[in-house]
Amino acid sequence: MTGSSNGGACSGKGVYLKLSVLFLLSTTIYVYLYSNITMQTFAIGEVMKGTISDIQRWRDKMEGWVQMIGGGSSHSYTEYVKNTSFPYSGHNVTRPQVRKSGNNENMVKPMSKLIFLPHKNIRKSTNVSKFNVVGDKPEVLLTLFTSWPTKAEKYVCHNNTIRNWLQLKPFIQPILFTNETLLAQEAVEKGWDVLPVRKAGRGVPILKYMYKDAMEKYKSRFYAFSNGDILYSHSLLDTLNVVLNSTHIPKGKPLMVVGRRTNVQDVTSEEAISGESVYKTANIRGKIFTVWAEDYFITSANYPWKDIPEVVIGRRAYDNWLVSNARKQKHVTIDATDTLVALHQTTKAGNQEGFKADNPEYNHNLLRRMYHQLHYSAGLTSCTEYYTHHSGDKRIKVLPRKIPRSCFPV
Template sequence: MMGLISKVKKYLLVCLFMGVGGGLCWFSILQQEIPTGANRSMSDARMFRSNTSLASKPTVQPSGGDKRQLNKHPKREVGSPIVTMFTTIRDVHCRKAIHKRLINNWLALPPGLDPVLFVPFTEHNSSWISSAIANNWRVRFLYGLRKNLPILSAMFKEVLALSTTPFVGYANADLLFDASLISTLRLLSQRLNVSNEKILIVGRRRNVDTAAVNLGSGSDLTKISEMEKIGLHQDNAQDYFIISRQSVPWNEVPDFVVGRIGYDNWFVSKAQDWNMTLIDASRTILAVHQSGIDGFNSGWTTVSKESKYMNYWLVKNFSYKRGFTRFAPFYTKGECDLRPRLRYKLN
């Protein structure tokens, strides 16, 4: 306010010595220096969608249960996006409640996640489009398809092109997170050279039967955090992948489709060939997998054998077992300490 008063005084002096014309010229410069709310872009509004002050250090509730304070990164503001996460939804009636929770949940996370939704072009009138836009998501149409299923690499490359965040990630459309996702990524960004290091972060999920457990609308992160008491799912399945921007040689990635088995294990296995920093974040990122009436493995239990294994046909010769999370050379623990893991022997 004092700065504005000072500039107005200067304006009056300019009017006195240069006339009204000179004063108006100087006032136009003054207006350019003070952007109004109307001039702010929609992306700015989406970037900071909570009332948390950027100058403060937000207290988060990681999966460990006790409150920990997040240290401010010296080069990035606490409220700025750390990850652009995307998913894809098909308009299937029996999974509407699951997908609605996801849209609410990702938006309710602490500032730091920029959400993107891919929908099939054939569903351009889908209710998910208006719902996602109303909830501040970016919506993109799917053009990269194989057998009418979304191609993972096509979505990754598009999101990498439209985003600037240090991390970019994919998660299945039935996966909910709590604040531990953002706190883990922020702390990893302090411990690693994200701009230059090739990084892949994966983790195991916790299966929740939504018919038996009330998760509400998905926006109550306390309800989500309570699911930590449920045991981790088997380590041969990964439902989310978070990478640094320069980490994957996409010309070497086949046209894997999401919703079918195999591509997750291939990525974890190949990350070791590509000398990536491969991190198992299961202990610090709480990922809750919702089940509907179609069960936990709805993507492939009701399809033909050809469809179920369509990713395998693209890469017949790779070490499937090497693609388990237990073979990640690093894991996160506690306040996101990054620790080396003793190597397991492949039988």
């Protein structure tokens, strides 16, 4: 009986061992097959995404070509773009020659081509009578410039900006700073002016030289850098006109206008097609952003940009430092948030792109080497000396502000 019992136990253990091995083998095969199938599915998905993206880009190009060629128009494409601007769009502005990047390591390298599409302008005309007219041409109120590298994920965003800023002509002169030859050609074809990036830090344009070059080449009442994903409406012109004629602001002092932006997720071409639709979209879908973020810097023609450190755009710290420095130097500072709609086109990159970019601490490290103390909180939009406000009769006024204690010391 004992021998028979031991034999049965051994037999049971052998069966259990075989089943265990079979189970492990089956599990290994399943995991292997599942992993392969998952990776292949992911790869196919990525290929399909790229294919769909290519199809969409070609569709957009075809739509642009149809709009340019269709309707039996004999005008050139440049003439077509001119017809999308405000009244007096025949305003002549010299088109600078685009310089190809040389061996200077500070110059931004050429990249791929980016197409900007034409569109039909449905924006109501700005009241020309509110602005000065020299001869038969309106005075340029603002020279507005920006810079960006070619990025596929920013295609719609930058296309919207090109069209939006173009609608502000001739009162506003849009400029793109770039050393990308193909990108520069596209911008010129669509009605913008282009200037080369004269000096950069780690491949990123240095802000002060952008101002100096724009101020040297163009004559206007104001000059401004703006991030390339910001859209504007008639409120920009209206606000600057009031600032220009305000009796509350000391005359002759350097002046800086800043403001908070309004974030809108995934702005469509239809929402960006006119100043009116930008204004409406910002009010319906927009969310006002923090007082820490400043995306545009509108300064007077006498602003001393030559004295500003060589901070670069698109990286954190420079915006708050610029405002705090303006306050320290007793320049006029104005917060235009209440009256100037600056719509930020929020994409998948989110609302903190400066923190995610290469060398995000570039400006902070530069400023820290130059100054013993950095009080960034003294450079918030809420720390400015003046602010713009809609009064009861819907007119814009510039009012003095009681600056919070948190804005000191400067």
